[in-house]
Amino acid sequence: MSGLLALLDDVAALAKLAATSVDDITAHAAKASSKTAGVLIDDAAVTPKYVAGLAPARELPIIWRIARGSLFNKLVLLLPAALLMSAFAPWLMPILLVMGGSYLCFEGAEKLVHALRPHDDHGPDGSHKVKDPGHIEEKKVKGAIKTDFILSAEIMTIALSTIETDSLLIRAASLALVGVFITFLVYGAVGIIVKADDVGLWLSENGRTGVTRRLGRGIVKVMPHFLKLLTIVGTAAMLWVGGSIIVHAVGQIGWHWPEETIHHAAVAVAGENATLEWIATALIDGVLGVLVGLTLIPVATKILMPLWGAVAGGKKEEKTAH
Numbered sequence: 001m002s003g004l005l006a007l008l009d010d011v012a013a014l015a016k017l018a019a020t021s022v023d024d025i026t027a028h029a030a031k032a033s034s035k036t037a038g039v040l041i042d043d044a045a046v047t048p049k050y051v052a053g054l055a056p057a058r059e060l061p062i063i064w065r066i067a068r069g070s071l072f073n074k075l076v077l078l079l080p081a082a083l084l085m086s087a088f089a090p091w092l093m094p095i096l097l098v099m100g101g102s103y104l105c106f107e108g109a110e111k112l113v114h115a116l117r118p119h120d121d122h123g124p125d126g127s128h129k130v131k132d133p134g135h136i137e138e139k140k141v142k143g144a145i146k147t148d149f150i151l152s153a154e155i156m157t158i159a160l161s162t163i164e165t166d167s168l169l170i171r172a173a174s175l176a177l178v179g180v181f182i183t184f185l186v187y188g189a190v191g192i193i194v195k196a197d198d199v200g201l202w203l204s205e206n207g208r209t210g211v212t213r214r215l216g217r218g219i220v221k222v223m224p225h226f227l228k229l230l231t232i233v234g235t236a237a238m239l240w241v242g243g244s245i246i247v248h249a250v251g252q253i254g255w256h257w258p259e260e261t262i263h264h265a266a267v268a269v270a271g272e273n274a275t276l277e278w279i280a281t282a283l284i285d286g287v288l289g290v291l292v293g294l295t296l297i298p299v300a301t302k303i304l305m306p307l308w309g310a311v312a313g314g315k316k317e318e319k320t321a322h
Helices: 002-034 037-051 056-088 092-116 133-162 168-206 210-253 257-270 274-321
Strands: none
Touching: 056 092, 056 133, 056 168, 092 133, 092 210, 092 274, 133 168, 168 210, 210 257, 210 274, 257 274
C-alpha cells in the first residue's frame, strides 16, 4: 500500500512538473509572439496579392497551400536550425537579428519609395498575356512560400531571442507553438480578408433584410480602403520593428550607444509618462528604420541583386548545358 501511495505521489509530482512546463511554454510562446507583431502585420498585408486575379473558388485552397508551406518552413527547416544555432553558436543570434532587421527596413523603405513614386509594374515581359491558370497558381504559391520563408526566419529568430530558458525541450516546444499559432493566425486572417468582399457581395444581393443588405454593401465599399490601411500599417510596422531589432541587436553585440541615446531622447520628450515614452521610442526606431532602409536600397538594387542575378543565371545556364 505504501508503494502504491509512493507511486501516486511520484505521478502527481510528474503531473505538476508537466503542468509547470506547459505554463512555461505558453508564457514563452505568448511573449515571443507579441514581439513579432510587425512581421505578422506585413505578412497579412502581403499575402492577399498572391490570390489577386485568380478564380474566387481557388482563393482559399491557395491560401491553405501557402499555409502548409509556411508550417513546413517554420517547423521542418527553421526550427531545427534555430535550436542548433542557440545550442552551438549563440553568438550568431544578434548578427542574424541585425541582418533580419536590416531586411525589414529595406522592405519597408522600398514600399515607402514605391508609394511616393508609383510606377507601372507591367513591363514588356508578356505579363499581360493570358496564361494557363494552373501554371499561374503554381507560380504564385511557390513565390508566396519563398517570401514566407524570409518572414518566417525573421519570426523564428525574433521569437528565439525572447525565450529565456536553459531547457532545450521548453525552447523547442515554445518555438513550435509560436510557429503553429502565428501561421494559423496570419493565414486565417488572410482567408477572412480575401473572402470578405465575396461575403459582402452575397449579403448585398441575398440579405433578407435591409440592414443585412446595407451591411453587405458597406463591406464591399470598405474592404479596398481596409487593404490600403493594412498595407500602410504593415509598412510602418516593418520600419519600426526593423529599427528596433537593429538597436537591440547591436546592444547585445556590445554597442549600447544607440539604445541609450534613443532611451534618453524618449525620456526627454515624454518625461515620466510611460505611454508617451513608448510612442517616442517607436517613432525614433521607425525613423532609424527609414534611414537604414533608404541607405540599403541602392546597395541592394545596384550590387546585391545584380550579383545574385549573375550567380543564379550562371547556375541556370550550367543546368541547361548538362
